[in-house]
Amino acid sequence: MEVTNTKEESKTASIVVIGGGIAGVSCAETLSSLCKDEKITLITASPLIKAVTNFKQISRRLEEFEVEEKPGAALEAECENVKVLQVMVVSIDADKNEIQTSDGSTISYTKLCICSGGTPKLVSHDNPYVIGIRDTESVSHFQEKLSGARRVIIVGNGGIATELVHEIENCEVVWAIKDKSISATFVDAGAAEFFLPHLAGDKEVQEGPLKRLKYTVSNAAAKDQVQSGTKGGALGPDWSLGLTMKGKYNSARKVHVEYECEIKEIFTPEELKERNLEVDEPIGCSYLNCEWPVYVCFTNGKCYGCDFIVSATGVIPNSCSISCNKIFKIAQDGGIEVNDQMHTNVDHIYAAGDVCTASWDWAPHWLQMRLWSQARQMGCYVAQCIMADINKEKITLDFCFELFAHVTKFFGYKVILLGKFNGQGLEGKYDILLRMTKGVEYIKVISKDGRMQGAILIGETDLEETFENLILNQLDLTRYGEDLLDPGIDIEDYFD
Ligand SMILES: Cc1cc2nc3c(=O)[nH]c(=O)nc-3n(C[C@H](O)[C@H](O)[C@H](O)COP(=O)(O)OP(=O)(O)OC[C@H]3O[C@@H](n4cnc5c(N)ncnc54)[C@H](O)[C@@H]3O)c2cc1C
Numbered sequence: 001m002e003v004t005n006t007k008e009e010s011k012t013a014s015i016v017v018i019g020g021g022i023a024g025v026s027c028a029e030t031l032s033s034l035c036k037d038e039k040i041t042l043i044t045a046s047p048l049i050k051a052v053t054n055f056k057q058i059s060r061r062l063e064e065f066e067v068e069e070k071p072g073a074a075l076e077a078e079c080e081n082v083k084v085l086q087v088m089v090v091s092i093d094a095d096k097n098e099i100q101t102s103d104g105s106t107i108s109y110t111k112l113c114i115c116s117g118g119t120p121k122l123v124s125h126d127n128p129y130v131i132g133i134r135d136t137e138s139v140s141h142f143q144e145k146l147s148g149a150r151r152v153i154i155v156g157n158g159g160i161a162t163e164l165v166h167e168i169e170n171c172e173v174v175w176a177i178k179d180k181s182i183s184a185t186f187v188d189a190g191a192a193e194f195f196l197p198h199l200a201g202d203k204e205v206q207e208g209p210l211k212r213l214k215y216t217v218s219n220a221a222a223k224d225q226v227q228s229g230t231k232g233g234a235l236g237p238d239w240s241l242g243l244t245m246k247g248k249y250n251s252a253r254k255v256h257v258e259y260e261c262e263i264k265e266i267f268t269p270e271e272l273k274e275r276n277l278e279v280d281e282p283i284g285c286s287y288l289n290c291e292w293p294v295y296v297c298f299t300n301g302k303c304y305g306c307d308f309i310v311s312a313t314g315v316i317p318n319s320c321s322i323s324c325n326k327i328f329k330i331a332q333d334g335g336i337e338v339n340d341q342m343h344t345n346v347d348h349i350y351a352a353g354d355v356c357t358a359s360w361d362w363a364p365h366w367l368q369m370r371l372w373s374q375a376r377q378m379g380c381y382v383a384q385c386i387m388a389d390i391n392k393e394k395i396t397l398d399f400c401f402e403l404f405a406h407v408t409k410f411f412g413y414k415v416i417l418l419g420k421f422n423g424q425g426l427e428g429k430y431d432i433l434l435r436m437t438k439g440v441e442y443i444k445v446i447s448k449d450g451r452m453q454g455a456i457l458i459g460e461t462d463l464e465e466t467f468e469n470l471i472l473n474q475l476d477l478t479r480y481g482e483d484l485l486d487p488g489i490d491i492e493d494y495f496d
Pocket residue numbers: 018019020021022023024043044045046087088089090115116117118133134135159160231232233234235236237238239318321322352353354355370371372373374375408
């Protein structure tokens with residue numbers, strides 16, 4: 001493993017990037033290619049860095065790439081003017097343009113970009129039975145716990161929970177969600193209905209090509225990271241592919257969804273007895289009247305026992321983990337506010353990826369979600385902003401921030417989300433057009449005044465490129481009416 005001692009570093013100022021995740025690495029790589037004469041220092045707490053490989057633009061806005069975790073030395077070999085240091089940044093002195101690291105070193109910067117990512121927002125931080133999933137180390141911990149488990153409770157209704165309930169085998173799952181429908185962070189209630197049959201039985205994988213991102217980590221590299229015990233970057237696309245997610249017993253996949261509830265209290269078996277609380281059994285469960293190491297009581301009055309709890313309840317940006325003598329403007333969601341030049345409110349300091357909150361006036365069909373693709377886009381764009389600043393220029397916001405576009409996979413189906421895919425910000429004043437073929441595809445179009453605002457495409461619909469264009473060009477679609485989703489009409493030809 002390549003570790004460079006920061007104490008040996010000279011005081012010569014360079015552009016400093018904090019974070020070896022996809023935002024930090026994309027920033028360092030872009031800076032390196034934009035300006036060969038600048039010295040760039042990437043500082044990361046994790047022994048491995050994330051690199052985007054095989055990048056392909058699959059439509060104007062949807063991108064496909066693979067992600068590899070590798071040692072910092074590999075980045076240094078590719079980018080001559082980049083130096084990678086593995087150390088924790090503890091504080092920033094914005095008056096002196098210096099940062100202090102956990103090994104007592106001081107590093108000067110000309111420009112600083114904070115790409116320190118986020119940390120799982122857990123429902124309980126001091127209960128050993130509650131775990132979160134973020135990096136390779138936390139996944140190993142989860143796998144180890146699962147291997148001895150009969151029942152797990154998953155809390156949260158976003159990306160991680162949706163992927164986990166699909167992947168876990170040989171273990172009962174109680175999925176506790178705040179909403180009326182599953183996977184609500186990403187899809188609407190109709191799409192949730194489409195997915196529901198896939199909660200039980202064998203996992204079906206949709207045939208055909210999947211425009212899906214791929215994530216790889218070499219075994220040796222993963223072992224290094226787990227052994228180091230340091231905080232790694234967030235996992236990402238295909239993180240669950242090839243990972244064993246099996247419980248203790250050879251039972252059929254079983255997921256019980258507990259709707260519209262949150263955790264009220266977590267009890268040990270002793271506390272449960274003391275309180276004389278009654279325990280419920282999830283519908284269709286195999287383990288009746290069993291003893292459990294931990295019990296969870298929900299706000300809807302239900303109380304279940306389980307082996308452990310996964311808190312898949314979102315991310316808190318690492319915006320306050322590095323102290324600074326100047327105060328960063330922090331947005332309501334906990335991110336460091338950045339303007340359309342990715343600049344924070346502190347001179348010479350930028351931020352990108354999960355740690356930041358895009359605080360400019362968003363384009364009508366863009367929204368921020370803490371995703372791999374946005375971390376890459378922000379990382380590349382912030383590098384251009386830094387170079388423009390050095391050259392005393394201002395650049396216009398990159399076109400990737402014009403339209404929200406995300407491709408992922410849920411329950412074995414390709415899922416594409418475009419624009420205001422859930423009618424976000426439209427205050428319910430929109431029309432919906434739907435097409436669904438059970439088990440095959442689900443298409444939802446959101447329109448306002450006849451113009452497309454967003455879409456959810458599940459399955460191999462091949463509509464993404466056309467819909468992307470229709471959202472961007474805001475063509476009046478009134479006269480096409482329901483023909484827009486008529487399977488008998490080749491819509492691509494229609495709008496060519
Ligand atoms: C389980 C899981 C699955 C996901 N799946 C998907 C998906 O399918 N599609 C998708 O688009 N997104 C997905 N995401 C989200 C995506 O991974 C993140 O949005 C993205 O990786 C964020 O990148 P980042 O570079 O901003 O932060 P991170 O990847 O968190 O990187 C932060 C870096 O900063 C370093 N760091 C932090 N603090 C310090 C410090 N004080 N000093 C030095 N270094 C520091 C860390 O070591 C790390 O290297 C998933 C996330 C998780 C957890």
